[in-house]
Amino acid sequence: MSDSGLKIFVFALSILSLAWLCCGFNPVDNYLIDCGSISDTTVGDRVFLADNSTSNTLSTPKNIFAKSSTSVTSSDDSLLYQTARILDGTSKYSFSIQQPGRHWIRLYFYPFVHDSYNMSKANFDVSTQDHVLMSNFSVNSNVVKEFSVNVTSSSLEITFTPSSNSFAFLNAFEVVSVPDTLITDGASTFNPLGKFQGMLSQALETIFRVNMGGPTILPENDTLGRTWVPDQSFLINKNSATNISRISAVKYVDGGATPNIAPNTVYGTATMMNSADNPSSNFNVTWQFNVDPGFQYLVRFHFCDIVSKGLNDLYFDVYIDSWIVSNDLDPSVLLFNTLAGALYLDFVTALTVNNKLLVSIGPSSLPNVSPNAILNGLEIMKMNNSLGSLSRSASLLSDSSSKKNVGMIVGLTFGAVIAVVLAAIIFMLCRKRKKLARQGYSKTWIPLSISGGHSHTVGSKYSNGTTVSVDSNLGYRIPFVAVQEATNNFDESWVIGIGGFGKVYKGALNDGTKVAVKRGNPRSQQGLAEFQTEIEMLSQFRHRHLVSLIGYCDEKNEMILIYEYMENGTLKGHLYGSGRPSLSWKERLEICIGAARGLHYLHTGYAKAVIHRDVKSANILLDENLMAKVADFGLSKTGPEIDQTHVSTAVKGSFGYLDPEYFRRQQLTEKSDVYSFGVVLFEVLCARPVIDPTLPREMVNLAEWAMKWQKKGQLEQIIDPTLVGKVRPDSLRKFGETAEKCLADFGVDRPSMGDVLWNLEYALQLQEVVVPGDPEENSTNMIGELSPQINNFSHVDISVSTAQFGASSVDDLSGASMSKVFSQLVKSEGR
Template identity: 45%
Template sequence: MMKVQCRRVMGLLLLLITFMFTKFCDAQTVSYLINCGTNSSVNVDGRRWIGDTSNNNVTLSVPGVEASSTIYNGDPVYEPLYRTARVFTNSLSYTFRVMRGNYFLRLHFHPLAFGRYNANESYFDVDANGLRLLSEFNVPREISNKNSNLVKEYFFPVDANVIVVTFVPSRGSFGFVNAIEVIQGGNELFVDSVREVGANGGHSSLNLSKRGIETMYRLNVGGSSIKPSQDLAFWRLWEMDSSYMINSDAGSIIRNRSDITYATSNEAAPLLVYETARTLSNTEVVEKRFNMSWKLEVDPDFDYLVRLHFCELHFDKPNQRIFRIYIDNKTAEGSFDIVVRAGGMNKAYHEDFLDSISPESNHIWIQLGPDTTTGSAGTDALLNGLEIFKLSRNGNLAYEQKKYSDQEIKKTSRSLILWVGIGVGVATVAILAALCMILIGFRNKGDEKGTKKMSPAASLHNENGCGRRFTLTEIRTATNNFDESLVIGVGGFGKVYRGEINDKTLVAIKRSNPQSQQGMKEFETEIEMLSRLRHRHLVSLIGFCDEENEMILVYEFMANGTLRSHLFGSNLPPLSWKQRLEICIGAARGLHYLHTGSERGIIHRDVKTTNILLAGNFVAKMCDFGLSKTGPSLEHTHVSTAVKGSFGYLDPEYFRLQHLTQKSDVYSFGVVLFEVVCARAVIDLTLPKDEISLAEWALKKQREGSLERILDRRLKGKYCQESLMRFGEIAEKCLAEEGKFRPTMGEVLWHLEYALQVHEAWLRVNDGNDSLSTIQESATVLDSPSVDSGSKKTGREEGEVFLEIKNILDPMVVGVDEFSQMLNLQGR
């Protein structure tokens, strides 16, 4: 019995010794924290940093210069660490004795005035075990518009017993470093095979045993920054993500304090990252069809590992939240379900993607958006964390910036005398020319007295003859000194006044608001566009005024105001279905002219019902061309430009890719069509969640075949069902997710004309009009009684009339040419 107990005690002691030995070994691999430029140790952020000449396991190849400064303007927490630095004018190496494995290397830089050393003039290279980390590196240039200090983080395998970090200053320059971290670990932090973006779900090997990694970004999405002391595994800093989002309000922040556990043994991030998230559910900002977007600047011509962190905080079953992931405008995941991937709710999980950046690109787009094709209860995307890692290429992580070579410098020196001679000659001629100009100026002084510098708008006026240039006095007279009672509209540009010019002609005068986000560029664009465009369905520009920093445009007066004012929000009589069709046709003709009336076409970029004006006879005209863009050239498919427009009408593809095409106008016009049908705002926050966005709601009803249920109730019984059906079909096509599946404006116009013809035929039948039109004659022929019926048919059911009209007008039945001949294209 005693022997058995002794064996148990010995066994327990052996286990305890093994455990203590393991812990001791782990302690031997704990990080090197080096305070450079001193032999003193300091405590910073809960860790002790040892002077670079005080650690027996760290050696310096040359002493360099120990520099310190009494001036410090950065984070006070790091002041003891960043007040000293090791400065070197020749190559300098730090050698760390380590064991084989994977290591984090962090280099800390804080530019200070070190005596005669000016950090702005510091350029140097950095290598680690033969891996090039930095080239011609200048710290102040790198940290401009960022914090006052910079930490460069790298991760690479070590197959020897040392890490040698070598700093090499550029010729005639110097380098410096404030602190160095070396942390072993992370053997499971990265896997070698990851999904490759744009490879249709295929995987690619990273070959990490022979490559280095640089951390570009590490973001805590939806949460506050996480300090290194809060990430005890690897002491990493996690930034807030808001400053990298295209629109930080596009994703609402959600939090969960319940117990979160890791889905796998790979603890890629601290649990704090998974306790907050952004989800695309803030419908006050964008429609569900849009995405949360992050834009991150990177170095061109490298491969990047994109790591996305997920933790489902709301749903506990599969198929309740499904969304899409886009990386660099390519679909990385088509139907992503966190619960399925992670194995449940409150499970911390991450997904890695490999993306290659071309030499012409310098940023990565990360975008998450709903997958509306699924039947999931929640279609809003969710993201907890984001990391971007650069992968080395041919042993290099440094972005090689172009600089002059020695040969070029020598060549420049040899030709210096020649250039000096040329410069003297040019200067002499310039002085003589200046004297002549002064003499001429004195002679013409009297004639030029009181004149002003020509504005860009005036230049356009002279070049293009874009209407009359009004004086500010004339504008004040026309508007009774900008009388508020004459205001007929207010928009993003400013106020629009009704006015009378000299010949008592009514005009609309649009005056820019100094606080407006639109400015001179939009002002000049509108003048330029309208000077080139003349069409019955485009509003005409009469002139402009640009005196005393004013930006004023004078248009023809549109007596019936905007289309929107006749749909909702006013006491105006409702438009009939025929009027609505004719207005849509007029607007479509205007847009069709924009798209096809010049070699490259023009993209309006802000199509909406407030930019469709109605003349006294309800002729529709497109207006407001301040955001318009010339279309792409023949060799290009799109115009790359920043997203501008109006929420509710924005093309989601344009929003996601920043690729502007004529199909972006088609999408916006599709929203207009549904707005005409429903007579409600495109974004209405007072409605239930699934009805807030008109585009989403109307599209759903159209696909269900129940568009009539949301039709403007004032049209009840006053429209042709077949006409509405055709109208809804073309509106649905306009809202296709991808531009390539949308019709052209010419095709839209054709279908609207068709819907109008169907409705007019229905009106003639419904009103008992016996005039023999082509349609009615055809309908009569089709409706002739059967020979063997034995009775004379005296009437027809309404449904039969619909069927006959449909068959007569359907181009699939009568042919496109015959249908075109049947259309009466005049008078609308």
Template identity: 45%
Template sequence: MATVQLHTIQHCFCVALLFLLQLSSLQFASLGYNVPDKYFINCGSDNSVTESGKLYVGESTPEAGFSSSNTERNQSSVPSPLYQTARIFRRESWYKFNIDTNGTYLVRLHFFPFTSPSNLSSARFNVSVPGFWLLQNTNGRNDSNNNSALVKEFFMEISTPSIKITFRPLESSFAFVNAIELFVLPLHLISDNNVRRFTPTRGTSSYSGGLYSRVLETKHRLNVGGQTMKDILLRNWIPDDIYLIYPENAKNRSPYQGQIVPRVGDDSDGPNAASYTAPSDVYGTAKETKNISTSAIDFGLFNITWALPVDNNTDHLLRLHFCDYVSSDVGLTLFELSIYDAHVKQLNNDPKVSNELPAPYYYDFVLNSDNSGHIKVSLTPNETADIKDAFLNGLEIMKLIESSNSVPPDLDSEYNRLPVLLGSVLGGVVLVSVVVVLGFLWRFKMNKEKSNENSHRLPILDNGGRSSHGRLTDTTNRGSPLPNLNLELKIPLVDLQLATKNFHASQLIGKGGFGNVYKGVLENGMTVAVKRSQPGSGQGLPEFQTEIMVLSKIRHKHLVSLIGYCDEKFEMILVYEYMEKGTLRDHLYNTKLPSLSWKVRLQICIDSARGLHYLHKGAAGGIIHRDVKSTNILLDENHVAKVADFGLSRSGPPDTQPHVTTGVKGTFGYLDPEYFRSQQLTEKSDVYSFGVVLLEVLCARAAIDPSLPTDQINLAEWGLLCKSKGTLQEIIDPSITEQIDQNSLRRFSETIEKCLQEDGCDRPTMGDVLWDLEYALQLQKGANAIQREPYEDSSSNVSASLQLPNVRRLPSLSTLSEADDTIVRGEESDSVVDSVFSQLKIDDAR
């Protein structure tokens, strides 16, 4: 059981110095703002290091004991001296900081899992402050760039004498941290007084939610039109290019040559910017419209649009920064702001903004993100303006974290302060005694709370240990019946607890939008993947119901199969067949696994195309996957590929309609641009995404890689450019260049090019893609039946000389009515399966 770990970072000051500090804490506007020196902590070390101009002091002092924690030192190169050491926590532990001045504070946590004996990359832990979870089930890794540290940034109001940041290792794991920053912010950096609530249906209204009744987590901070930089608050601003939806509509405005300064004092409360709101370099660069035409403006067809990934159905603070440093006078350049394609307001004519150009200003909006996984911001020139242009200088998005009753409460504040007071007066012996006593009290309290939590989380088992009472049953009893619910697929919770060792951390194999995924072994010896939902996962009861009903009616050997489900009490669990080799992406890049041969890659693409073709043509009414990507293609022990993760899937359009109109959902880098623009979903959207996957297979690199030069960031755009220039050979994965037959490569690259066409009507069907891939494999094998020159046009008649599988339209499964539990299979379905398998179609599932 975890014992109390107390780390108090404390400094003694003379009376005169205390007086000066108290005076400076008033933050007079005339004095400006300087970042305080405390607290900047180099964790796990007693040495100080300098990073970004700040001194991070070593944490180890005689008064600050970590009796059950230890230090790890780096055994490989790291990007910064700050990441040479880390503090390891094997039990629940915390840092406690004394607070001299009430106000808004910034907390930064630095994580870098360098090479060490403890294998820091295997850590799993939670981080909290009183009343709020800052991080849950984190591993401290920067998944977007393995060579960079993960820096998590939070804003919170602190009005107590001290604050504790607590690290809670998950079961059988540990926690770590490399560095911590905690310092008070300027008075009006973020204020409720200048924020508006926005909803797409109602527009803007006054906001009374109270930003600092929550904790704000930084998700994005963009220097629009500029380069990566740090500001006075050590905030990192990055370029915006990878988030542009219509890059052809935008260009970087020439940087301002002078110094942009705020026109009001540093006590500004918006919309005018203060010196700390954003740096001069952010306001001195911008994105603006490019190749603009009056007719396009008149019809509302021209805009600059950014889409930034965020959590679903969560409140976010959106801050937009503007500075007109080009216009000669105020009001000449007017443009419109839209969020989620809904008009918000006209910009660049606010009377509250200084009329002396260039004048930096900003707007704050609180909005609830939709199910698309993105916040979309658009700027459109005003057709009546003297200067028809639109621009944006900077953009910030912060997630609003709600308080949670599941965070174990701190002991009474007086008790928290007691060890420090006694330690100062009576010495180390008394301090140790108090800590031990408080430890026993805390342990007793935690045991009681964990017991209560477990009794709430898990159902009370009956009927010989098997509970049948669950959410689906509750829903049905309340008058929302679920016809055609396959009860034979229901698995008791106790069986899944036994299969996964009670969801032990050692069984954790992944985490997705629905929740954690565990490896398990059922009573009959079958190895399965158990996907367990968790609060805030973004998927709820309706989606859970739909998955079960639809998945139980469809099966195919190239679609990952549903084995069963559990819906007891507060649990929502889906059980799938276990795929031994993991995701396709795991075998392509950033991996230590052996490189896949070209023939194996071709076969994986063929398997995946078969699964998608079956979805489009073999399932009832047709199903559009909507999230085709390399992480959603799984491999079994023989590298047989199966398409997985149908949480965004949607029924295809009826025969009388060419498309389904729906909100945009998917993953950046794979999204069909036509679907994104029109919100009209067709099977060809999957074809586009699959084309990106084919490029990944060929080039062994990510669909989006921000570390590359601008023209190479987006793989689809870069691949098409190389194909048109005849340089595609140069970007192929070096490990397979010697293996690929040139005819096979030509057919494969032609298939990619067709899949990635801008207009969906120009793309092939998935059946055509499957045929082309089969043909590329036959060319690779050097089929003797094909008599043609190496670069003969492979699109001409070949059907007579090449024997390929029959990929004609499969029989319709429209007979799958809601009253029929029969498993209906197409011609390509796997007939040798003794369990009920399925795959899903979900309408607006996330």
């Protein structure tokens, strides 16, 4: 071949390659349906077929087409929102699948009023053969829900199940094949470290798809018909970031991303750390996203170094929440030293425990590296839970109507007899309840279930009819009418707090007893299990440093817990954010000592330890005398058996307080509470949040930041400004050493709560009492090593406790007096 012929061949090959990239992926299965429409609808370069198309089959009780009376212009897909199909009863779409594998299911919703159907009132579930996609779904504005499922059979069924006395609707949908390479088993995990296994079978819901530093990308500009949104609304501090665009520089190379992973308009723009060439810049760029707690998430980062002018010029760190997921990342190195190569990295989070997910980038700590960091794109996808559900409130839907029919026959057969019996029972209960409501509550509460084994069913709004049996010694039920009366019918002006379980109201029983009433939120992830655990745990405990459970109510589909009222609220509220007066150092020490006593009792007061699992300043409450009481036992769990070292369980707790060893290994011990309490100690000392993404990078995580100063011996540099000059150095040193020991990386290296309690008592003594000639006055290692001189403090400790709490209260309700506690702590055989 001549030189000119070779050039023509190479040119033609280049044109063909470019054309292949432009045409994108050609899906084998490609169902696009405009529901309720009698004609095809063109959106961009895609054609949505009329609803009567033979490409799918629909089984539905009624054929109801709806057309909007007004022009809908709320989105670029507005044509799809002009019509809808009403599904007034359980309905099923069936699709023939030519190529099994991963498929996208996109559902379009826009509620408008049609005849007697107001679509904003619709409430329904959506499921496939294997997964619940949505449960109790309703919508007030246009939305597209995108799911990714792995279809392993020759058909896909999508079932719409309206809630009782409601209906379902749908404006349009897509069922489309996606490339097998789009979702692989290559995601990394940091709990535990390694690779996530089983991603191919996961159902995913796209929660966010973000184009960092760039504009909105519409489906017609994406090879897989995706929409990417700008990142500005998710940035916590917009001044920390700047944008950059170099779309022409993007390269797709072997081993990296492809145009199907993300278009070059994603990789060619980026949000960059706004360091302004300042070599001392040291902060993170952070985005915040709202998520559903109780799920794991696949987080996909898109990187392309369009910033550097040469190789090995850009190194940075990547975080999810407070966990570093990539250290000293250089995107070019990962692509065999290709500058501006498109790259993506997948990470799977641990089970989320709150409704915020933070993603951050920040400068590397490597020497001689300019501070900079970039992110080009981000995708966050919810993963189905162990029930195969992507919905917080879903239980798997039964696909067998025969069971319902059998139940109906049995119900009709025995209905008359049951009705008579129930009527008699209800009549007697109503009379008794009215009588109880008039008489008061001190001796009239009804047990949740009698010991004969009968059970009580908590309403379906919380548990989908789950039945829970609790022995009669597990607390008492307060009538709902009494709870209403105590809270002035749940007066919003009486709300004193809002947590994961629901709102907390101040109230008063008819005998004048002040109470705190925690009313479960039906949308809360903390539902039946936490409600039952709280009753089971607190009904067993009687200790002056644990909040007392007065009763509960589970009538009318409610889950309500009634506690003793704590006049001074949470410890957290006294430290920052609420405007309350600052606590003195002595008050803080006494509060920490009280909380430590409560946790020590949990760990040692029974045959098996009880592990709180959510120790934090918000769960330490203060009465009118600022005496501390540990609260919120919804996540508590009994400890390991005698012949075991730990309990294997899913990770639960609050970020910033969570034991990293428990997080990594999912192995729970009492030392997990000790770690969390160590974080609380630093929180008490510094009076700032445990996680604050608005601060410079090295200060975001309180525990890490405080430990650096503690190890330098300069803890006084970061204490609450209101304490400056008011803390004796020895007391501060002892307090810091105690917190440091609590935060040891490995549980075996942490002290017991008994040791922590002893050292906090000693820190209080060092603040209040000067002991001449004490050889341990300047000790740097009290935990686990008690000198003979320390034994002489036992009489001082008891007298101080007696003075503080009164002689009659020296003995805890657990039966362990301070003298006994200290004798066990001091004697080697008692430790």
